[in-house]
Amino acid sequence: MGISERKARQKADLRARILEAARAIVLTDGFAGLTMRKIAQAIEYSPGTLYLHFAGRDEIARDLCISGFRDLVAALTPVASVAEPRARIEALAEAYVRFGLEQAETYRLIFMVDPTIVSAIYDRPEAGGPDDPGTQAYGLIAGGFLALQAAGDLAPTADPMVLTDVFWASLHGVVSLKLTCPGFPATPVEVLVPALVASLLDGMLA
Amino acid sequence: MGISERKARQKADLRARILEAARAIVLTDGFAGLTMRKIAQAIEYSPGTLYLHFAGRDEIARDLCISGFRDLVAALTPVASVAEPRARIEALAEAYVRFGLEQAETYRLIFMVDPTIVSAIYDRPEAGGPDDPGTQAYGLIAGGFLALQAAGDLAPTADPMVLTDVFWASLHGVVSLKLTCPGFPATPVEVLVPALVASLLDGMLA
């Protein structure tokens, strides 16, 4: 049955090519510029063909969201191995914000476009499992605060999970505000992020 | 010349009716559901008429953004009179987040849709002036940190403007994350916001 395998491989290849083309378009034209016909033209197929591999534009967006989340995990992973907890958290913050600003369109697609898109990460069968990029990213950040707690630097009543959420939400605020409101927080990120992290950590320490 | 005045008044009225209809549509259907034809139908005019009062959909969106910003100012103003600096900042945070979550579609329109929309606030002639809702909102929040500084509770090196930006960005992160990622920060806002504000303030205090 090598034939059906080859066909399945070809089908998967075309699906990957669609996603790759879509990814490139999002990178250059933003998510609003992601058009079915543009994708079809990029891969030299008819628009209708896209619907043989995806239910529609939304499904393509969800897939892009998931792969974007993997990129985020990849961006956070290197700095997650910093031993000293406080330095690790500072490095995580810097890496997170840098990813958001450099991969602006990807970040927007993941976190700022549509609730149904990011929900793809949580509504999948493997959600919550170790392969789930959402779980992975959360684990990387939570690891910093768990390390803080393990070092005894946290107040006894402090919940590392709550601190993780606070931390993540704050960082997301910096990134999304910078992406949406050009020049609104007049403070440049190089000042804003260290100030944010310093205040948060100083306030969290026992 | 009472006639031309009446015509000008009628024109302004129709413009206001257009904005009101658009506002109602955004409230129910979200910004994505804001359609020129839907507005026209709501005010019982032809679609083309809208273009006699607005350059296009974007201009309507920008006007809605500005009036939404005024609503935000109105939501923050009452609590800005709290005397004690720390209590004021806590109240500001609560009011800000509540506004964002209750007026979700308005908040989205202002801060989360398109950089060109919120830029309407800064690109207008009166931007930066005392009538500018952007300046007003910023002033209300900055007032809390200036009061903190005046009370001598801030470190000498701390910049109240930077702290204001940190504060605003963090709050925006909470709101926008809650709006976009339903159920992602597992911590409920009633816990998240106080924890955020407590950590920030404790870290900022001298």
Add this chain to the structure above:
DNA sequence: TCTATTTATGAACAATGTTCAGTAAACGAT
């Protein structure tokens, strides 16, 4: 009453996502 200006219309246009009848190729079986 006549002319000019303002105001509104609704039919058009291009572009969007999506669907679907038709087509051609490739495959499995006889």
Add this chain to the structure above:
DNA sequence: ATCGTTTACTGAACATTGTTCATAAATAGA
């Protein structure tokens, strides 16, 4: 090798979007 059948694909359609524009109607001023 030839014949059905399945599969992959096309491209023309449809509805909906923002926007434009020639036309028409109503109104103001002379």
